[in-house]
Amino acid sequence: MIRVVVSGAAGRMGETVCEAVEQAGDLELAGRADPALQTPLADLLQEADVVVDFTTPEAATANVRECLAADVHAVVGTTGFEFDSMHAEAEAAARDGKRARVFVAPNFAHHEGKLDAPSGTAKRTAELIRDAGGNVHDPIHSVRLPGLVAHQQVIFGSEGQTLSIRHDSTDRRSFMPGVLLAVRRVADLPDRLTVGLERLL
Numbered sequence: 621m622i623r624v625v626v627s628g629a630a631g632r633m634g635e636t637v638c639e640a641v642e643q644a645g646d647l648e649l650a651g652r653a654d655p656a657l658q659t660p661l662a663d664l665l666q667e668a669d670v671v672v673d674f675t676t677p678e679a680a681t682a683n684v685r686e687c688l689a690a691d692v693h694a695v696v697g698t699t700g701f702e703f704d705s706m707h708a709e710a711e712a713a714a715r716d717g718k719r720a721r722v723f724v725a726p727n728f729a730h731h732e733g734k735l736d737a738p739s740g741t742a743k744r745t746a747e748l749i750r751d752a753g754g755n756v757h758d759p760i761h762s763v764r765l766p767g768l769v770a771h772q773q774v775i776f777g778s779e780g781q782t783l784s785i786r787h788d789s790t791d792r793r794s795f796m797p798g799v800l801l802a803v804r805r806v807a808d809l810p811d812r813l814t815v816g817l818e819r820l821l
């Protein structure tokens with residue numbers, strides 16, 4: 621059994637992660653860390669093999685630092701998490717004999733406004749298409765409306781035709797297969813810090 625502590629457990633994503641972990645036969649929910657629950661992460665680290673963090677950029681940085689110090693693996697979904705600086709810290713922890721790995725879901729390093737536009741996922745998709753030799757239209761278009769959850773469409777244009785690939789997320793549970801995959805794989809990742817779900821697929 622992999623023992624999982626969820627950080628940000630009282631939040632929208634955190635609650636959904638707790639449910640998903642409880643429903644997984646090979647995972648054990650070892651604790652819920654959140655100031656709203658009066659449970660600091662530090663009090664739960666001894667119970668954890670992996671910490672899943674869905675908090676705020678500032679809290680996530682501090683939490684991952686604590687995980688590295690306690691030699692506990694971290695899976696970070698928090699948007700705006702400063703993963704660049706964490707590279708060096710993960711390497712330093714390894715030099716101290718720590719085995720902990722950090723996995724960061726697709727999100728972006730800079731601090732974004734309340735409604736980041738375009739989203740980290742959209743920017744990452746554009747980057748991957750560019751890396752593969754595609755022409756990416758600038759700017760990336762963003763729609764922010766009540767009633768939407770998370771929707772992404774990539775339109776490939778050619779003479780007289782288009783091809784669209786569209787993904788609609790209508791519930792936070794849609795993120796859970798990726799979170800659980802990261803929880804199961806983080807301990808075996810070759811690098812101290814890995815960014816991007818595509819690295820696990």
Ligand SMILES: NC(=O)c1ccc[n+]([C@@H]2O[C@H](COP(=O)([O-])OP(=O)(O)OC[C@H]3O[C@@H](n4cnc5c(N)ncnc54)[C@H](O)[C@@H]3O)[C@@H](O)[C@H]2O)c1
Binds near residue numbers: 631655674676
């Ligand atoms: N990577 C993805 O696919 C993905 C998907 C959805 C949301 N997100 C991101 O996840 C994060 C959380 O989103 P949400 O909608 O659940 O937010 P939320 O505001 O509902 O929950 C955040 C929780 O973190 C808690 N928290 C604050 N400081 C903490 C600390 N030091 N330790 C532990 N917990 C702490 C808060 O009390 C709150 O309960 C955001 O950054 C959001 O953008 C990422």
